[in-house]
Each structure stands twice: as C-alpha cells, then as structure tokens.
Amino acid sequence: MKKNIQSILKMTALALVASAFVFSCSDDDDNKDNAPGFTGETHTYTLMEEGNSNISGAAQFRERTDGSMVVTVNLEGTASGQSYPVYIRTNAANQTGTTVVQLEPVNGETGMSTTIVDERDNGTSFTYDDLMGLNGTLVVSNSGETVVSQSDIGTNELTATSRTYTLSSVGDNDVSGTVTFAKRMNGTTLVTTNLEGTETGTTYPVAIYNSSLTTPGASAIALTNVNGTTGSTAMSTTSISTLDAGGAVTYDQLNTFDGHVGVGTMGSPTTYIASSNIGMNANP
Numbered sequence: 001m002k003k004n005i006q007s008i009l010k011m012t013a014l015a016l017v018a019s020a021f022v023f024s025c026s027d028d029d030d031n032k033d034n035a036p037g038f039t040g041e042t043h044t045y046t047l048m049e050e051g052n053s054n055i056s057g058a059a060q061f062r063e064r065t066d067g068s069m070v071v072t073v074n075l076e077g078t079a080s081g082q083s084y085p086v087y088i089r090t091n092a093a094n095q096t097g098t099t100v101v102q103l104e105p106v107n108g109e110t111g112m113s114t115t116i117v118d119e120r121d122n123g124t125s126f127t128y129d130d131l132m133g134l135n136g137t138l139v140v141s142n143s144g145e146t147v148v149s150q151s152d153i154g155t156n157e158l159t160a161t162s163r164t165y166t167l168s169s170v171g172d173n174d175v176s177g178t179v180t181f182a183k184r185m186n187g188t189t190l191v192t193t194n195l196e197g198t199e200t201g202t203t204y205p206v207a208i209y210n211s212s213l214t215t216p217g218a219s220a221i222a223l224t225n226v227n228g229t230t231g232s233t234a235m236s237t238t239s240i241s242t243l244d245a246g247g248a249v250t251y252d253q254l255n256t257f258d259g260h261v262g263v264g265t266m267g268s269p270t271t272y273i274a275s276s277n278i279g280m281n282a283n284p
Helices: 001-035 128-132 253-254
Strands: 038-049 055-062 069-076 081-090 099-107 113-118 135-141 147-154 158-169 176-184 189-196 203-210 219-227 233-241 258-264 274-279
Touching: 001 128, 038 069, 038 128, 038 135, 055 135, 055 147, 069 099, 069 135, 113 258, 128 147, 158 189, 158 258, 176 274, 189 219, 189 258, 219 258
Parallel strands: none
Antiparallel strands: 038 055, 038 147, 055 069, 069 113, 081 099, 081 135, 099 113, 135 147, 158 176, 158 274, 176 189, 189 233, 203 219, 203 258, 219 233, 258 274
C-alpha cells in the first residue's frame, strides 16, 4: 500500500510539472501572438557618405501595430571591430540639431543595427507618425563622434523636384559652377552651390539678390560661403525657409523669385566672379 501511495505521489508530481510546462509554453505562445505586428507602413532613407568616409547605406523604418517602429540601419564600408553610434536628431543635415533618439550602434563587422523605438530619449512617446512629421536627420558617426554618413528624414526629406542654374564666370575670373534648388517634403529648400576653379584658402561668399543681373538689388538671402579647393569641386549647402529680412519663403516662391545668385570674394561680396539669374529671371 505504501508503494502504491508513493507511485501515486510520483505520478501526481510529474503531472503537475507537465502541466506547469504546458502552461508556461502556452503563456509564451500567447505573448508571442500578442506582440505587435507590422502595419505595412515603411519608409527607407538613403544614407550618404560624409567627409570621404566611404561609408554609406540605408535606414528603414517599419511601423508596428502599436504605433512604435523598428529601425534597421545597413551600412557599407564599415570596419570590423568598430562601433558606429546612430542618432535621430532635429533639423536638417547641414544644421545644428539636438538628439531625439539614440539608436543601437552599427556593428562594424556586420554593418547593421536594429532598434525598436517607441519613445524619445527624454521618455516621451515617439511613434512612426511622429518620425514622418519630424524636422530631422539620421546621423551615423564614428567612435570619435565625427559624422560618417547621414540623411535628412521626416519632413526634411528631399522630393524629386529641383532646379539647377549655371553660374557663369564674370570677366577674367576662372570660377564657375552651378547652384541647385531642391524642394523638401515640407516645402522648404536645400540650396547646393558647386564651384570649379576656386583656390584653397580662399572663401567665396554666395547670396541670393533681389532683381535681375541687369538691375541688381540688395541681398535677400545669404547662402553658406564656399571654401575654395584647388583642383577639385568646392561645395556648400544652405537650408532656406525664411528671407534674411524675415518672413517665410518656400521652394515654389523661390522658383518664381525676382532675383539672381552672385558669387563674390571676401571683402567684395557684390563684385561678382560668377553669377546667374534665377526664378522668373532665368531662361526657360
């Protein structure tokens, strides 16, 4: 009788253990089934090389059903054994901003990182929709915090709409180039100035002036100076949303602006060495 009781107790104990195991597995399965899925909304940004880093790639944002997102960064050109911090920051890539979210760093060996994001670093909610409406930039740096790759994101993303003007040399000067106006998703403008024939150590002020080259007016918007580079293309970028005198200005307004772009030299910014009519004054 004692053996039978012991046998019954052993069987009961085994049954309890089995039940606990089944319950645990069932609970895990339920949690897995209840984990947020994906809505199908996704957006990918191209990460451009910065500072001759030879590092570029893409960042994909996928929305989950709870509003959060999975951010996957894939880079080419990373070095094994190195780690690359990744940040979502405010403002455009060519402007100073503050960190919104620090993502998981990119592993130099795989060139990849994945982060689930549902809040800002300050603890407030940060959803996929918030990301798409952000005036922001995704920045990848090296261990020394030097930017190696980045992309404008959210409302700063560039559209396919742009207009390029040829900057012709003036007089006996050898400087020439282009100035490109690109439209952002939020309607503002990224202006990129590319100059050939510049000299290292020389700074070239660039501005949008009122009226045409025939009857030049005062400066309307100062663009970022171009630092000369002998033997190669020198470039500067400027994000424009307002006139220097105040008041908003959009890409569409600049596209019909009564103005011109002038490139000068320090000390003589309005003595042009290269220039072009823009907006309504440009040739069709």
